[in-house]
Amino acid sequence: MSLLAEPAVGARSRASFREFVDTAVAPYADRFDRDQKIPAEVLRQVAGRGYWGAVLPATDGGSGMDMVTLGVLHEEIGRGCSSLRSLLTVHTMAAWALRRWGTTEAREHWLPGLASGDTLGAFCLTEPAAGSDISLVATTAVRDGDDYVLDGVKQWITGGQVADVFLVFAKTERGLSAFVVDADNPGVRCTPVENALGTRASMLAEVLFAECRVPARALLGAEGAGRMVATAALDLGRYSVAAGCVGILQACLDASVAHTAGREQGGVLLREHQLVRRMISDMVTGVQAARALVRRAGELKDGRDPETLTATWIAKYFASTQAMRAATDAVQLHGASGCADGHPVNRYFRDAKVMEIIEGSSQIQQLTIAEHAYETASGGHS
Ligand SMILES: Cc1cc2nc3c(=O)[nH]c(=O)nc-3n(C[C@H](O)[C@H](O)[C@H](O)COP(=O)(O)OP(=O)(O)OC[C@H]3O[C@@H](n4cnc5c(N)ncnc54)[C@H](O)[C@@H]3O)c2cc1C
Incomplete structure (x- = not known):
């Protein structure tokens, strides 16, 4: 097969x-x-x-x-x-x-x-001081009778301009907790974030929660369960991003094959140059390997196998770095036309860079994957 x-x-x-x-x-x-x-x-x-x-x-x-x-x-x-x-x-x-x-x-x-899809959701974790390290979340949720009152600011919220409901992480007396908050709550204010490097159409926003009162039913799980909720949701998000990166890889490959098969330089089509073929072969290998890693992570999820967590880290780390590499090569192969505003490979290049940062940056994934290697190695010898 x-x-x-x-x-x-x-x-x-x-x-x-x-x-x-x-x-x-x-x-x-x-x-x-x-x-x-x-x-x-x-x-x-x-x-x-x-x-x-x-x-x-x-x-x-x-x-x-x-x-x-x-x-x-x-x-x-x-x-x-x-x-x-x-x-x-x-x-x-x-x-x-x-x-x-x-x-x-x-x-x-x-x-x-x-x-x-009548209601759109968004995910509010990142803050000015809390990026990779979510223990630094400063948004608070204080119990007041039957309600909680949220105060704090969330940054880089994908879909923040159009979302109807936010999944918000805030600190309660018992630690990080997760809440569902309607966007039309009078205590919520969204400010669009424009001209980001990539995913420019994702309608990013900064979301401010100021004396934002929500009913107790808005709490997900128990107070203090926020880290668990965030970890599980981010695993799903990471899987989705990894799959999206396979798509970027495929788009880079398709565009590069079409362009190099049609443009002539040095008396032959670009596709005849061996150095061009090296870049194409790396894209083919990257997309097939990334797709296989994503599928494995998905199969483990469907089988409810906890190993899916590590498989998803690996899939996202590999797929995002390969997407960035393929997008860099795709721009290279298109020459100046790939640098032009509005050319798809220009967009793939900017979008791919974002993929190495969101849902756990490449460095955080390297640390996590290596940690898993040491844990499983010592487990095997004990
Ligand atoms: C387009 C876009 C959309 C986003 N959408 C959302 C969203 O919908 N919801 C949301 O909550 N957030 C969102 N984010 C935020 C994203 O999750 C954060 O950018 C990400 O978690 C990294 O945090 P940071 O930007 O604060 O970088 P930092 O955590 O400050 O990291 C900066 C650099 O330091 C490195 N670094 C950090 N810690 C370590 C370490 N221990 N060892 C080695 N290197 C380290 C990182 O890898 C990175 O290279 C989005 C971001 C972007 C760009």
């Missing part, structure tokens, strides 16, 4: 996802990037296809996708537009966490909209 062969159901899903991306997303992604937004009509089309509620079961109004299929979906969307994939990532993280840890009341209130 070829490394890329997919089970029949997976292959059918990919064809359907691909058809959507090739008709409704990829041809317009540079315009989305320039306008720094995804049109509401496209977000509605995503809803019509059931992609917002991908991981929610049918009983909650979702599509009940398994994790391998979710990976294929996010790869295909990432091939067309990393900004749209980012919006799907954070929405999926919020919806999944709410379903897993939300109170019955909270689930009944928010899940139907999150499943249909």
